[in-house]
Amino acid sequence: MQQIRWNDRMINSMYKKLLILFAISFLLTILIMGSMIKIYREQEVTGNELRHLTEIQLGIDLLRSQLWFFSQRGDTESFRQVEIAQQELSHVLQPGKAHNLQLANLIKMNDSLANLLKQEMRLKKLDTSPDKPQGAISSSGLLHARYNMLIQSMSEEIAYVHKTIVNNNEAETRVMLYYTSIVLILSSVMLSSIALSILRRFRRGSQIFQNAIYHLSQGVLGRQIIYDNLDTEFVDLAKFFNRMTSSLRMSMVTKKELETEVTRQTAELEKQKNQLEFLSEHDSLTNLLNRRALENAIDRAISRADRTGTKIALLFIDLDNFKPINDEKGHDAGDLVLKSIARRLEESVRETDQVGRQGGDEFLVCLDLLDSFDIVAHKAQQLIDELEKPIIFAGEELYIGVSIGVSYFPGQAENRNELIHKADMAMYQAKELSESVCFDGETVLAKSKNAKAFGCEI
Template sequence: MVNSINGKLILLLCVSFIFTLLLSFSFLQIHSAQHKTTDALRYFSGLQKNIDDLRSQLWLFSQRQDSASFTQVKLSHQTLALKLGKQNFYTQRVFNLKKLTNDMASLLSQEQNLSTQSNSLSEHQINQARQLLRYRYNILIENMSEEVAYLNQKTLDSNELSITSVMLYSALGLIFTAMIVLAISFSIYQRFKIGFGRMKLGIHALSKGELANKINSENLDIEFRMLASFFNNMTSKLDESMVTKQELQQEVDRQTSELERQKQQLLVLSEKDHLTGIMNRRALEKALDGTIHNAKLSQSKVALFFLDIDDFKIINDSIGHDAGDAVLQQVAIRLQSCTRKSDIVGRLGGDEFVVCLGLIEKVDQVAQKAQTILDSLSTPIKFNDSDLTITISMGVSYYPFQAHTRDSLIKQADEFMYKAKQIKGSGCFDGQEILAHVDLLDAVQLNK
């Protein structure tokens, strides 16, 4: 017997396929036999109809004795003869019927000859001859009907025997095949039950921590032997590398702490500018959306400062990028020092910064804050024993007076910032007036 569940299943599939073919063949044979029976009954029924039609025409001819009636008799006879001659399936069975039809043709020929010899025979002789012909007509017609009935019954008996034989042999074949399928299925069930039971015991022992327990693969099918071998190898390796529960918990705690540290680090990197440590553009936009939303709910005002370091490129080109980085870092530090914790300070990119004051009551507060920012940023910046003095151009936009969204608020402040560049020194413009100004007459200035 095949010692593999896969092999047994393939065998079961093949036997099932044969079973299906046998069943289909049986149905086809039964259908074919029934079809032949139906065709035979239909054919013999047609013959009987032609015979009855010939009988009717002969009766009309016997009553009328005219040429028209005789012509109809001949037509009916020709139809019957033609139907007998065309079929190819019942040649042996209808041999006697063909012979009777030929005899009828001979009688019709005698009838026709009798009509042509009416002048040479007496009326008495003609009447006797016609009575004899009618008698023979009747005998032939009766013989034909009996022959058709006999053929019909014989066909029914033959086809019934054929169908019975097909059904008997098909039933025997189906029963034999079903027994094979049952035997294979039972074998698969038994072997699977044994293999599954051993695997279940092994897994149950493993769940209790019994790593020394092994699965016995003797007398198992190939698939379960492979699983048992894999399971035994796995438990052996686990047994070699098993750590105590306390050590495992310590490792889990260490990994969790490391993941938390990395998570916080990634959070800082995703929201903080890598150079200045303040909000980057992504975090800045998110914070501005929250401030505008809160202002809308509380019906308060928001002021947004857009800052740009004048001629920052000259610092990078003339002194170096290290000096530029130092300037950006100091700008970020000073902006944070002169704003509240609730205010937003962020770097859009390059030398552009944004400061957002939320929940303000009066515009005077904005002017004071702008002056504080400009004064703080106008203080010289120490770099390599040198003092760097910068000027700032700053634009201010207001929510909800000048803009209603984050992008429009930044865009409006950006436009006002460019107008503030026309102010000598550092300046802040809000679209209507100069809110703050620092004229650095006594310091080294960069040209605007």
């Protein structure tokens, strides 16, 4: 009975103090949660707006690049790509997709661009007619100038909208943080005052328990609290503490068991780390290097070539009839084709070479540590022969055509972007050719055997 009375006194005394602290802490937590939720929602809205602006900016950049290709090539296909890019941008700028963004000016500019494209189409028809007006060429030049002005204006408008969103978010966040800080400070002062009052009443007993808990945290389980001169509630608590340390002393794991568990968990974390590093640098479908990792590998290869005086050849590979297979046979067939092509590429190059997926049905092969470029044309033809072997899908043989463009370092490019760009352009040249050709005497163009065109040496 005496032990029960002690327990009741201890529990009642501690319960009252803890109840006060809990009530104030709970109110403070509610205030913090409300403020954080409000800030989170505001940041979420701002994040959505910024992501939508990024999508619009990507559409504008795509439109700019397609207009550049059109200005360089001037053919019907490039003009069709410009129209597609403009229509995609119109889709992104639809009112239902624009949230609360002020995009009226962008929509107007995009509509003006659409009208200019219609004028371009009419001008194209005039260019191909027998009675071509004298001013058609100058009119086309004016239209291209208007294109560039509109694209520039759209980029400036996007920057302005982006700045407005950031400034508004910053102002609203500052106000919310200001009021939240005031509430938190007042609540903290109140909580600290109550805690200090409790601390003064229990100073002597708490110091004893602090020392006891410190020794417990250091692994000293045999230390007992001497409670001869403590208050009644601390006597009861000390007895519970002493029983707890005795129980811990009997149930604690050994040092060896703890070291074994730490070693196991460390090995598991290291395994997970290696898996994450692999996934961050490799394409999830083909397990080849992804675009970012491949670009880093090409940069290292260029630096190594500068130091050692060796050479680099970059092969830009595109699958010619991948889309019909993917559309007609399904995505399972398309995935099988991409994985098969990736496996064949890895098996056809040296360990020092780098193979990666550029995106879609495009791949890059970096031939590193070359003494000369004499073997490049032969290597391109070897890859074509290997990649054009049939791929079995559901008992059916699938055939893939290949186009390859090659660029060199040193000689053709000074950095990775130029090297990739020249190989890309050479690949497009290869797609248009039906015979073996050397572009500018430097770039190897290789086309699949189905198109009767092969790589040629420098």
